[in-house]
Amino acid sequence: MIDIEKIKNVVLTEKRTAGEFSSLFNSLQDADNEREKSMINKQINTLNNSLKKTNDELLNLLDNASLVKPLENIEKKEIQATPAIVQNQAIGAIPMAMPMPMPVKKPSIFDELGLSLTKLTKGFEKNNGSSEFERETMKRLKKGEKKIIIKEEKKPSSYLKMANRFFSNYSKSLIKKKTFVELEKDLIKSNLDYTPSAYVSMLMLTVAISAIASFFIFIFFLFFNVGPELPIITFAKEGIGARFLEVFWIIFIIPIATFLLMYFYPSMEKKSIESRINQELPFATIHMSSIAGSMIEPSKIFSIIMMTKEYPNLEKEFTKLLNEINIYGYDFVTALKNVAKNSPSQKLAELFNGLATTITSGGDLSDFFDKRANSLLFDYRLEREKQTKAAETFMDIYISVVIAAPMILMLLLMMMKISGLGIALSTSMITLVMIIAVSFINVVFLVFLHLKQPST
Secondary structure, rough: OEEEEEEEHHHHHHHHHHHHHHHHHHHHHHOOOOHHHHHHHHHHHHHHHHHHHHHHHHHHHHHOOOOOOOOOOOOOOOOOOOOOOOOOOOOOOOOOOOOOOOOOOOHHHHHHHHHHHHHHHHHHHOOOOOOOOOOOOHHHHHOOOOOOOOOOOOOOHHHHHHHHHHHEEEHHHHHHOOOHHHHHHHHOOOOOOOOOOHHHHHHHHHHHHHHHHHHHHHHHHHHHHEEOOOEEEEEEOOOOHHHHHHOOHHHHHHHHHHHHHHHHHHHHHHHHHHHHHHHHHHHHHHHHHHHHHOOOOOHHHHHHHHOOOOHHHHHHHHHHHHHHOOOOOOOHHHOOOOOOOOOOOOHHHHHHHHHHHHHHHHHHHHHHHHHHHHHHHHHHHHHHHHHHHHHHHHHHHHHHHHHHHHHHHHHHHHHHHHHHHOOOOOOHHHHHHHHHHHHHHHHHHHHHHHHHHOOO
């Protein structure tokens, strides 16, 4: 027997597919770039394959369908002529054979459904389309802004080029002699875009410039004084020898201070990066725990975290890890240990080493990340509480130093002026000193709080 409902559903599916073909061909004509055209062509190929399968299913249903009960196979036999009934025995009639019934033509199923397979197939060839969800996706792609990514080649600065020109050979010799071992380690961990030899060359050039500047400053103070009263700059009244003994330290203190600042800058940058990584690490570890539960390849976990763009500081460390695997050719466990050695964060290094041990011993990665996330989150909460307590302490110090201390100091200066003891300053000068002192203390507190304030 024929299954009309099933055939009807299959035909309706083909009609919907034909409509989707039509919609998608219209979208192909309106496409603006090759990316959209490529996506539309993929959808067309997918629908074409789906249409072929549906059409084959329809043909199978039609082959098995029948409107009449099938007859048994009857062998053809020679039909013997039988004498007809003689109506009149008196009249001799010629015997005639009885006629066989003509076969009945089997009606087509398409006549019953009112559809033509040929017309339907031609409609599929003319029309092409996609599902409702896919059409909405194509509309959003068309409405979306076109993002043009321009990659610029980062070139060294002119200052760095000049430093390498003058001090490159000498700095390389110092690096080979292991003179700046700690500086080299801090430079690698701080993610600064300088090679050790280039940074040492820049350090030497900066110290040389500061030495020249300190010499001119020494010459200036050798002949001039700078005072709080107008005129601020006056000629020095002391002799050259006495004046030299007073200001000769300028020649040494400025270059030494410059050298120490340049030398310890990578270390300070490393600590700053470590603080930012430690703030992102608990939440990234929770994210990694959920990904590891899907039994994905361990190295892919870090690729997925990088794609989220939610952890910019950890992204640099994960990039190092993937470069160790994809560029240098190390296996995953060795890459974890190598990156852990050069990581600015001790907690991240412990996470990498623990992950390497877990993989080597065949442990459960999801369980490992889950326990490490709980530990890191607990440390994060403790650190937040410490920062809150420290902020309260700084507030008390600020009130004491910036509000109470200037008032007491102003009273002392006014009393010294009235009594004539010590340094007698004018009222305007006392006011100026107080304004400068309070401004300087505020700047110091703002810088200190900015450095201690965690990023959110």
